[in-house]
Amino acid sequence: MHSVEAPPSVVVGIDGSAAAVGAALWGVDEAIARDIPLRLVYAIDPREPVRRDADSFAHRFATAEIAVRSAFMAVEASQQAVKIEIEIVHEHPVATLMRASRSAAMMCLGAARHSRLKRLGSTASALSASAHCPVALLRGHDKVVRGGGGWIGVGLDRSSQNRVLVRRAMGEARLRRAPLRILIPRHLFDGPAADAAADSCIGPEPDLDFHSVPVRGSIADYLNDHAQSVKLFVVGADGLGQPDSAVQSVLYDTDCPLLILRGDPAQDRRP
Numbered sequence: 001m002h003s004v005e006a007p008p009s010v011v012v013g014i015d016g017s018a019a020a021v022g023a024a025l026w027g028v029d030e031a032i033a034r035d036i037p038l039r040l041v042y043a044i045d046p047r048e049p050v051r052r053d054a055d056s057f058a059h060r061f062a063t064a065e066i067a068v069r070s071a072f073m074a075v076e077a078s079q080q081a082v083k084i085e086i087e088i089v090h091e092h093p094v095a096t097l098m099r100a101s102r103s104a105a106m107m108c109l110g111a112a113r114h115s116r117l118k119r120l121g122s123t124a125s126a127l128s129a130s131a132h133c134p135v136a137l138l139r140g141h142d143k144v145v146r147g148g149g150g151w152i153g154v155g156l157d158r159s160s161q162n163r164v165l166v167r168r169a170m171g172e173a174r175l176r177r178a179p180l181r182i183l184i185p186r187h188l189f190d191g192p193a194a195d196a197a198a199d200s201c202i203g204p205e206p207d208l209d210f211h212s213v214p215v216r217g218s219i220a221d222y223l224n225d226h227a228q229s230v231k232l233f234v235v236g237a238d239g240l241g242q243p244d245s246a247v248q249s250v251l252y253d254t255d256c257p258l259l260i261l262r263g264d265p266a267q268d269r270r271p
Contacts, residue, residue: 009039009085011104011133013097013123016067019110023138024071026257027108028080030136033175034105037083038075041100042068043093064088093123101131111139128251128260129237134168136232137258150231152176155183155219155250156197161236161261166201168261169234170208178231180210183219220249223256230256237262 010031012024024040031038042064068086075084089096101107109124127135154169156162166182173180182198189197198212215222223230233256235247250258 006100006103007036008034008103008105009037010034010106010108011039011041011097011100012071012108013093013110013127014040014042014067014071015093015110016063016070017110019138020067021071021074021110023108023110023136024075025078026136026138027106028075028078028082029175030106030108031082032080036105037085039085039087039100039104040068040071041087041089041096043096044088044090045092046090047092061088094126097123097127098131101127101133101135104133106134106136107131108136108138111137131260131262134262135260137260139255139257150229151179151181152231153181153183153223153233155185155215155233155235156189156201157185158188159236159238161238162197163201165234165236165261166198168259170202170210172232172234172259173208173210176231180208182210182212183215183222184212185219186214186216218249220253223250223254227255232257232259234259234261236260 010027012020012027014020014024024038027038044060044064065088068088072084072086075082097107107127109127111124124137128137152169152173154165156166169180169182172178182202184198202210213222223233233250233254235250235258237260238247250256251260
């Protein structure tokens, strides 16, 4: 018997934290842009060391309901025209969200302020590395993630992903009405080569406020120096697990909100 794949949605991992509520609010625009639901998912981990009687299970389910309801009410209070779906399952969170990522247009995960990947839980770490859809890791400063101001960023390197990453960053900049900064490491591109690299990815985009920024140090250092104004930084997942890669450094050594792309970019259901 074949399993039926869920219809596309923007999936938000809910765990009862304020950061998860923030991730749900951030995901609203993504769902509206694609005309798909915002799906709030809470997984009750059966491996947690608790009593296995009926009262204990009822308490844990009630806790899940409260967490999901809190996120639901926050999204409704935003008065945005988005369809909201709710799912509560009794399963390990990583397994639940990994399966959901197979049909999701995007996964949104919240993280505590100033929470870097090495201090995140196993759920965020596993999904950042292995999800089947783009993962938005919403960490850093709440006023930048939720409010106005700030800029969308993307960095260039020597990989074949440059154009895909830049085009996605451009889409986010338009969606969030924010300027785009293309960070160009000087040790990889210098002088005319830097401008040519950016131009080859962007093309003529008169409706977008963007500019290229030469970076003399590492991209991670630049992001930390401008931490108060980074609204979102777009990275590819190709360098994950490689200790010396720029992607790994951005994941481990910065606090800014990230959008991590992996897999076939054509699977991203954006109008």
